[in-house]
Amino acid sequence: QLQLQESGPGLVKPSETLSLTCTVSGDSISNPYYYWGWIRQPPGKGLEWIGSIYYSGNTYYNPSLKSRVTISVDSSKNQFSLKLSSVTAADTAVYYCARLPGFGGAGSTDYWGQGTLVTVSS
Amino acid sequence: QSALTQEASVSGTVGQKVTLSCTGNSNNIGNYAVGWYQQISHGAPKTVMFGNSLPSGIPDRFSGSKSGTTASLTISGLQPEDEAAYYCSTWDYSLSAVVFGGGTKLTVL
Numbered sequence: 275q276l277q278l279q280e281s282g283p284g285l286v287k288p289s290e291t292l293s294l295t296c297t298v299s300g301d302s303i304s305n306p307y308y309y310w311g312w313i314r315q316p317p318g319k320g321l322e323w324i325g326s327i328y329y330s331g332n333t334y335y336n337p338s339l340k341s342r343v344t345i346s347v348d349s350s351k352n353q354f355s356l357k358l359s360s361v362t363a364a365d366t367a368v369y370y371c372a373r374l375p376g377f378g379g380a381g382s383t384d385y386w387g388q389g390t391l392v393t394v395s396s
Numbered sequence: 397q398s399a400l401t402q403e404a405s406v407s408g409t410v411g412q413k414v415t416l417s418c419t420g421n422s423n424n425i426g427n428y429a430v431g432w433y434q435q436i437s438h439g440a441p442k443t444v445m446f447g448n449s450l451p452s453g454i455p456d457r458f459s460g461s462k463s464g465t466t467a468s469l470t471i472s473g474l475q476p477e478d479e480a481a482y483y484c485s486t487w488d489y490s491l492s493a494v495v496f497g498g499g500t501k502l503t504v505l
Contacts, residue, residue: 381495382487
């Protein structure tokens with residue numbers, strides 16, 4: 275059974291960099307049929323895609339966040355990571371990692387992590 | 397404003413059939429698979445439909461379809477535990493991005 279688990283600080287100061295890691299178990303992050311992505315949900319709001327990565331390292335980012343986002347993969351640890359720089363209170367959200375099947379366009383997820391709340395505050 | 401349009405709220409009674417819609421355009425829904433997600437009480441989303449496939453463990457009262465640039469999620473035989481927010485997503489070629497709908501709050505009366 276595939277499991278994704280987010281980890282990282284729950285509190286980040288304004289202007290600093292948010293860093294999260296997603297550990298994958300039950301599948302190889304090098305599986306060529308899937309992309310791996312980050313999605314967030316601000317309190318009381320809807321879902322927002324942050325970006326996705328393929329095992330080869332190819333990345334795709336939300337245009338509205340692209341200047342601040344870096345997603346990377348560590349195949350040796352079966353993990354992928356998110357870095358979001360220059361955070362503000364608007365970046366406070368529950369952050370989810372997810373698997374996105376490549377067939378059909380990689381625009382949908384089949385598995386989600388449980389999510390982790392990141393609060394931006396001094 | 398979301399790239400995909402969903403009803404803000406839908407309600408139905410136990411046992412009823414309800415259909416949720418997700419409307420886009422030829423750059424997204426018209427050409428790519430659509431996913432549907434159930435989110436109960438702000439917990440983690442759960443995928444209830446991927447394209448035309450029902451994920452393992454999801455009751456077969458859930459079904460999905462697509463016509464042109466509108467995707468639909470139908471729940472036949474609505475149950476109290478189906479009360480949740482439902483979101484749709486797909487790839488958008490023109491934006492080079494994954495796009496989500498704003499979500500539909502389903503209330504079971």
